[in-house]
Amino acid sequence: MSLTSTAGYVARRAAQRERVRILYRRALKDTLNWAVHRHLFYQDASELRERFEVHKHVEDPDTIDRMIEDGEAQYNKWRHPDPYIVPWAPGGSKFTRNPTPPSGIEIVYNFGREDHLED
Amino acid sequence: MALRAAILRHVRVPVKTLTLTGRKSQPWGPNGASLRFLSSHGDDHLSKDEVIERVLSVIKSFPKVDPSQVTPDVHFQKDLGLDSLDNVEIVMALEEEFKLEIPDKEADKIDSSNLAIEYIYNHPMAG
Numbered sequence: 001m002s003l004t005s006t007a008g009y010v011a012r013r014a015a016q017r018e019r020v021r022i023l024y025r026r027a028l029k030d031t032l033n034w035a036v037h038r039h040l041f042y043q044d045a046s047e048l049r050e051r052f053e054v055h056k057h058v059e060d061p062d063t064i065d066r067m068i069e070d071g072e073a074q075y076n077k078w079r080h081p082d083p084y085i086v087p088w089a090p091g092g093s094k095f096t097r098n099p100t101p102p103s104g105i106e107i108v109y110n111f112g113r114e115d116h117l118e119d
Numbered sequence: 120m121a122l123r124a125a126i127l128r129h130v131r132v133p134v135k136t137l138t139l140t141g142r143k144s145q146p147w148g149p150n151g152a153s154l155r156f157l158s159s160h161g162d163d164h165l166s167k168d169e170v171i172e173r174v175l176s177v178i179k180s181f182p183k184v185d186p187s188q189v190t191p192d193v194h195f196q197k198d199l200g201l202d203s204l205d206n207v208e209i210v211m212a213l214e215e216e217f218k219l220e221i222p223d224k225e226a227d228k229i230d231s232s233n234l235a236i237e238y239i240y241n242h243p244m245a246g
Contacts, residue, residue, distance in 0.1 A: 017203065018227060020203075021203055021204070021206070021207050021227055022223050022227065024204055024207050025207045025210070025211065025223060025226060026223070028207065028208070028211055029211070049204065052204060053204075085220065086218055086219065086220040088220075088244050089220035092220075
């Protein structure tokens with residue numbers, strides 16, 4: 001058809017590619033959350049990769065959009081309820097645990113030198 | 120009370136401030152007390168060489184990559200002939216290696232080992 005390689009088409013395909021990459025990234029992280037043992041993770045990751053590779057050569061943007069939405073729906077269905085998040089990141093266990101105190105505050109250790117206090 | 124205080128003042132042992140050689144001098148506040156910074160993370164930064172070495176070792180251990188072609192400014196898709204999905208896998212492996220959490224938009228832009236090294240080196244929490 002005549003709309004292959006207009007700027008709009010190229011931009012749309014690029015946006016779709018980005019969506020696919022982000023979807024693959026999230027699905028891979030989710031696979032790691034579900035499959036704790038590394039050898040299971042490798043098998044599941046290979047299967048996920050195969051599923052993405054099967055549809056690699058589709059050219060029609062509408063089909064691609066529909067497949068991406070299918071993929072995102074499946075991802076949402078399989079999301080892990082308690083994902084592993086790096087501790088210092090938002091949602092992790094150490095997030096805002098020990099915030100750096102405001103800069104004007106200091107702790108003054110002057111035990112034994114409280115001259116001005118007499119009881 | 121005043122008598123007790125006077126006796127104590129008389130008996131008090133003078134405080135000697137020892138400075139140990141080879142130790143970082145700690146900042147002193149008013150009244151001669153010492154300050155302690157209360158941050159629990161983010162103090163130690165990796166050196167650039169270490170970052171480069173670890174990033175390259177991660178890339179070299181990727182099964183689809185030829186280890187002899189990996190240099191500090193190699194482009195994943197153009198020079199190594201990898202796929203965009205392989206790019207995603209490499210970024211995930213780097214995240215696991217350095218215990219980072221890279222947001223999705225940033226991770227999408229990491230296309231070459233140059234960018235990866237820059238990003239990790241400038242990240243405050245790179246472990």
